[in-house]
Amino acid sequence: MAEAPIATYVLTLSCVDRPGIVAAVTTELAELGANIAESNQFWDRGTGRFFMRIAFTAPVGVTREGVERAIEPVISRFDVKTRVIDAAVRPKIVVMVSKFDHALRHLLYQIHVGWMDAEVVAVVSNHEEARRIAEIEGIPFHHLPVGKDTKAEQEEKLLAIVRDTGADLVVLARYMQVLSDSLSKRLFGKVINIHHSFLPSFKGAKPYHQAHERGVKLIGATAHYVTPDLDEGPIIEQETERVTHAMTADDLVAAGRDIESRVLARAVKLHVESRVMLNGHKTVVFA
Structure with a gap:
């Protein structure tokens, strides 16, 4: 049986470090049916800023715009600067x-x-x-x-x-x-x-x-x-x-x-x- 097609995206974000950022982001991605393939985080203690990169797959019906809409509550709550990249699009x-x-x-x-x-x-x-x-x-x-x-x-x-x-x-x-x-x-x-x-x-x-x-x-x-x-x-x-x-x-x-x-x-x-x-x-x- 052939595997269902999937879409692959990369989400990057930065903001002032606060508890709960990772949990909030991953919760919203889980709601989309996303599966995280790679996750990196860094807290710059000198500036107090938090940086994160997540590569994930999602059901093919999930669009980049859909991902952006899904994380809007996170953006509002933590004042996050984000970017979502469709990995299928060659730069x-x-x-x-x-x-x-x-x-x-x-x-x-x-x-x-x-x-x-x-x-x-x-x-x-x-x-x-x-x-x-x-x-x-x-x-x-x-x-x-x-x-x-x-x-x-x-x-x-x-x-x-x-x-x-x-x-x-x-x-x-x-x-x-x-x-x-x-x-x-x-x-x-x-x-x-x-x-x-x-x-x-x-x-x-x-x-x-x-x-x-x-x-x-x-x-x-x-x-x-x-x-x-x-x-x-x-x-x-x-x-x-x-x-x-x-x-x-x-x-x-x-x-x-x-x-x-x-x-x-x-x-x-x-x-x-x-x-x-x-x-x-x-x-x-x-x-």
Whole structure:
């Protein structure tokens, strides 16, 4: 006998911590006939805030809107900020890249092999180098060269691409342009950057060369949300690798490419699976 079809959803919530939140949420889900597959909670003692992520299945007749209506009493009672995601809907991503394409290629590969469940709906670049990759993949390519007098115009075009594609996330896969304060604010929480350094050390340009000059023994990469403050957005994922005095700056760059690709892919996967929650200048990551 075939199993009845089910729907899968992810519910995230945050609020001031109070007794009874988990019980209230799970009670409402139980009333819908939901079955919890995964549950994570975190109480930030410093801020007094509570964070929760629940992945659950429900009878196929239960819609996302139905889940939202069911938890309205919880929202009212605990002043909860919530989000319900239909796990069957693939998140849409716009990837921005300049001349270095290693992070873009790695993202596409991880989607191809099924490790990441997402769809790249556009590749945007201020150079032409990535056009061939996009064309091979059948992804629309948008060449938006950025100059001092064209930055505002090109950012408006980017916003139009995000709107027209219905993109949920913009990924800066070694996009070597700084987004304006205005754009960073408008897309806050929806833009992930890979910084080729272990933040907060060596911000800005040529961090590997800065690291080489300082004789570091560890290099790394940091994936973070973009904010108006350059390279200071909430951190999602990081990784380091040991290096030696015998390595040149170019050796560090080469080693860094691998780290950057891995860190960015993990951060994007965490985001599209709704495992990252903003907590002021920090993040709560339910890995």
